[in-house]
Every structure is written in C-alpha cells, then in structure tokens.
Amino acid sequence: MAPTESQHFGVNMSSLEFARSVFGEEEDIGRSLTRGSIPGDMESVTLDSSTPWRLKDLELPPEPIMPLLIEAYFSRFHWYILLFHEPSFWNKTYKVYCQPTWRRRDLSDVVTVLIVAALGLQSVLQDSTWHGHNTFRIHHINHRQLLLDLVSEVRFHLIDLLANPRIEAVQVCTLLSCFYMFHSSPGLAWSTSGMAVRAAYALALHTKAPASQDRIAAQIRYRCWNHITVGDSFVTMIYGRPASVDAAFADLHELEHTDDLTIPPVLLDLTGFSECGDITSKVTFHQMKFRLYYIIRQALNRFRLLRPSQPNTNDDLVAISQEIKDVEASLAQWCQELPSLYNFEDWSLADRWAQLEYSLQNRPADIQEHAEVILLQAAMIQLLYDGAVILTHRPLLKYQVKPMRFSGSVIDSMQKSLDAVIGAALRISSFPVHKFEKHFVVSIVFHYLFMAGVILCIIPTSQPLTNTAQEAKAGVVRIIHASRAMAQHNRISRQTDKLLTELLKIAVQRETLAALDNTSVTGYHGDEAEPPLLDSEMSTTKDVPLEGPKELLQANTTTIYQPDLHREFSMDLPELLQSYHHTLDTGAARNELSDQSLLPSALLPLDPHSVFVSEQLDDIFGSLQSFYS
Incomplete structure (x- = not known):
C-alpha cells in the first residue's frame, strides 16, 4: 500500500485500515504480516529487492539513439501532456537506464524510459526533416521495428510495474494509453487509461503531497493527477462511456512554476x-x-x-x-x-x-x-x-x-x-492543422476536426441552400483538404477524409431533396404545366411526394426546429455514421424525406446566388446543376 493511500477518501477505508482506526495505530494491527489494505495482501517484496533484473526481448539500440528519442518526446509531446519534470527525468530516470546492470527496483525507471522513447519515435516517424534519421541509417536501425519492440517490452513488464506502483506506473499507463489511442488500438487505450486511474488512486495522487516531499516531486505528482482528470474527461467524451475518475475526488491541483516551464x-x-x-x-x-x-x-x-x-x-x-x-x-x-x-x-x-x-x-x-x-x-x-x-x-x-x-x-x-x-x-x-504536423498532438486535432465536420454536414439538410449551409459545406471541404494533405502519414486523418467525404455527399443529396420538396409545396400551382422529368431526376425524386402534408402549410412560422428533420442530432456518433452508410446503400435519404410528417416552416429566404454550390466545392461534390446532369 502506498504510504498516503488512506488519506482523504472520505469515510471509506479498507478492512485493515478500519481495524487500525478502531484499535489504534500503536497496536500495529497486522503490520507484522502485511502493510496492505485487505487480509491476504502480502505485498510482493520481490519487486523491491536487489535481485538482478533485465529486459525480456528488447535489444537495446546503440547509445546515440535513446537520447535522440527522448529529446523528440520532450520537444513534440511534453508541451501538451505534462507528466514529467524534464531536468529530473534526465538526471534521475535516464541515469538509471544507463547503468550497466539493473536490479528489480530499477524496473519502473527503465520501463518509463522505454515508453518515453517509443512516444518520441512515434512523433518523428513520418517527419523526413528530423535530424535523427541519419543516425538511424548509420546504425542500420529500422524505425518501425524498434517502435514495436519498445512497446512490446513495456507491455511485458506492465503487470510487474502495477504490482507495487510508484508514480512511474501512472506515467507509463498514461503514455501507453496515448499510443494505443491514436496509433494502434483505441479499444485497448480505454483499458490502459483506466489502469492509470487505478494506479493514481492507489498512490492517492488526488490528495496534497506530504509536507516532507521534495517540491519538484510534489509538482510531478500534481501534474500526473491533473492529467489523469483531463485524460479521463477526453476518453469519456470520445467513447461516450462513464468516467473512471470519481467526481468526488476529481479536484485539480494548483501547479507552481518550475524551471522547466x-x-x-x-x-x-x-x-x-x-x-x-x-x-x-x-x-x-x-x-x-x-x-x-x-x-x-x-x-x-x-x-x-x-x-x-x-x-x-x-x-x-x-x-x-x-x-x-x-x-x-x-x-x-x-x-x-x-x-x-x-x-x-x-x-x-x-x-x-x-x-x-x-x-x-x-x-x-x-x-x-x-x-x-x-x-x-x-x-x-x-x-x-x-x-x-x-x-x-x-x-x-x-x-x-x-x-x-x-x-x-x-x-x-x-x-x-x-x-x-x-x-x-x-x-x-479553419484550424491551422498543418502547424501541428510534426507534433504528437496532431492526432488529437483530427479528432476535433472530425467532430466539427460531422456537425457541419448536418447543417445543409436542416437549412438547405442558405448561406449558412454554404459556409458549412465550405468548412467540411477545408477539413477534408487538411485531412488529405496528411493522409499519407496519419491514420486518423485518412479516416477523417474518407468518412467526411461520404457524409458530405449524403448531406448535399439530402439538402437538394429537402429544398426541392419545400419548393414543390410552396411554389406548386395545379393549373401550371409541369416540364417532363429527366431520367436522372426521376431516379432521385420518385419517392418524393408532389404535394406536402397539410400540417406543413398550417405550421406555426415561429417553429425553427423539428425533431424528425433533425433526427441526426438524436444519435450518437457511431449510430449517425451507421445511418449515413445505410443511406448510401439503400437510398434511405429519399425514403426518409418522403416519410417526413413535418418540415421546417420558416426557411430563410433563398439567395439567388447560392442556388448553385460555389466552384470552390466542385472537386468534392460538384454543383447542384451537375448533380442532376
């Protein structure tokens, strides 16, 4: 048990802590057997022993490689996710790694160096301008293989790292979760993120540092806990699952200035x-x-x-x-x-x-x-x-x-x-994503770009052929162009490009059908002759009624939102994407529009100059004129 584990968990306490609180610490209840939280916890003392210890499979790269990767981590990752104090990392953690032999007590420091190097390598992997590539070539090192070997070695020692956790256990689980989140397995990222939270609670990182603790060590502790709350909030947002951090113990620590900042x-x-x-x-x-x-x-x-x-x-x-x-x-x-x-x-x-x-x-x-x-x-x-x-x-x-x-x-x-x-x-x-191309955080940026793109794809359907709809489509195109510019080097940008391109096509189709349906209701006169339909028009309008429902004509003109038309908002993102892909396969957009019982009754006046999509958007979805050609 961490020395501070019993602090500030409200009135909750472990079985042995309850016994000690009742009978008094002076009785040393059970400490001759265990300092753990529950009976049976013998605390694996072997992890703190001085017995020799070594890596399982990883063959350490030549001396110049690891410092290069650690430098890359601190220049491309550390400025956004603050877990370490850089001078202390070099003076303590890296020095342990550089020892000719290791003991079991060195496990935490060595594994921390490995995961930091892995994240640094991931950040520079696709950057052809990185000065370290030449060193890799000189030593005939395969970048990708080294990355896989580093992560594999960290995974092998993860349970031992958590068996008797130190602050490094929180840092390693957090960084491993970051790696899986953006570059490997988002599903596994969820689990490793939860492991970081558990380790943080075991160390009572949510509490104030003991007065006897070194100031820098206390600040590292606070940095780690604050990021635990941030990371937990982020995964809660993108996964739509319950938070792992208890809201009762989610307060932030006030950080102080240190020399590395x-x-x-x-x-x-x-x-x-x-x-x-x-x-x-x-x-x-x-x-x-x-x-x-x-x-x-x-x-x-x-x-x-x-x-x-x-x-x-x-x-x-x-x-x-x-x-x-x-x-x-x-x-x-x-x-x-x-x-x-x-x-x-x-x-x-x-x-x-x-x-x-x-x-x-x-x-x-x-x-x-x-x-x-x-x-x-x-x-x-x-x-x-x-x-x-x-x-x-x-x-x-x-x-x-x-x-x-x-x-x-x-x-x-x-x-x-x-x-x-x-x-x-x-x-x-309009975010300048190209400025982040050489930084690890670019993957986080694309998550937000994708979220914004989905929102913007909904607007043309709800406000067809309006200036707002035009701006929304232009915004989606900007995101798609930014994604394509980095698609060769970033998996999330490739998926963002493909998904938003498909969503945009559906949005334009739905916008057109909604606008035509509204026009047929408000502008139709029974005594006027109708021009013959082209084959292409028949294929896209055969399910759209020529006369709108009576409810539409009688609708209150102050109603600006109708749930049926905006049904996309009622879905979570995976359901929304599934709906869009279903539309691509079955033409559900036309059927959905024909089944609408209500449509917006107060569309903004149509701008005659916005009837056709601007030339800037032609390379993505064409103009409405070409849509029917």
Missing part, C-alpha cells in the same frame, strides 16, 4: 509577445487547459444526471436549457480570465503569427522552438474551447422528442445552441 526573457521582448502582459511561465497554459477540462467534466456530470420523462415534455427541454446556460456561464468566466498570450484570436489578428515567424528567422533555434510551442499551445486552447462549446450545446440539439409545440424560450434556446455549435464548428474547420 520558464519562457525565455528574450522571447518576451519580441514584438507580439511584449504586448501580452507579464506572463513568464508556460504553467499558465496547463492551468488554463486543466480548468477548461474541469468545466467539461462538470458539464458531462450535469448531463449524465438528467432523467427526462417519458414521453418527453417541454419541461425536459427547459431543464436541459438551464444546464446549458450554467455551463455557458462557466465558459464565459474562463474566457475572461484567459491571458492574451494564450488567446488565439489575438494571435490571428492582422496575421500576427506570420509576422512573429518572420521576426524569429535569425533567432537561435531554442528561442524559435519556445515561440512555436507558445503559439501551438494558444491554438490548442482555442480548439479545446470550441470543442467544449459543441459538447455543451449538443444535448439540446440532439435530443430526441416526438413532434410537439415548443415554448418560445425553448425555441430561442435551440436556435442559440444551433448558432453556437455552427460557429464553433466553422472555427475548428
């Missing part, structure tokens, strides 16, 4: 940075990121606790609207406290980013790297914020209810949520 003073004197206030440490980025994820976690918990009635009522939507307003208030407060240094909108004004890059051309490489990291951090903060906006407003948009009359306040809330989600998704579609 210092922003060089010479950088702060440059144009662009000098106007950003007195921020001198990158710890600000991590604090703001942790706080944003804390808001996200609170939102997830709020929405999880909602229990709508059956059948659904207007009051259910009012309750959801109120929860959204509360989360919005937290996000607004967070925005007000975001320093200018990490405000990406400020950096985007007057192309300040490009101007700064120009002024850095003759600066030392380390100064350029520090500047790049700050700009990347600012961009990521904006991306995370926009993702939080979508997450916050999605419950109201996706809520599945039967056709009903909504109150004016609910209609207003729905419109505001739709506007907020569209705005956030469009901002994400």
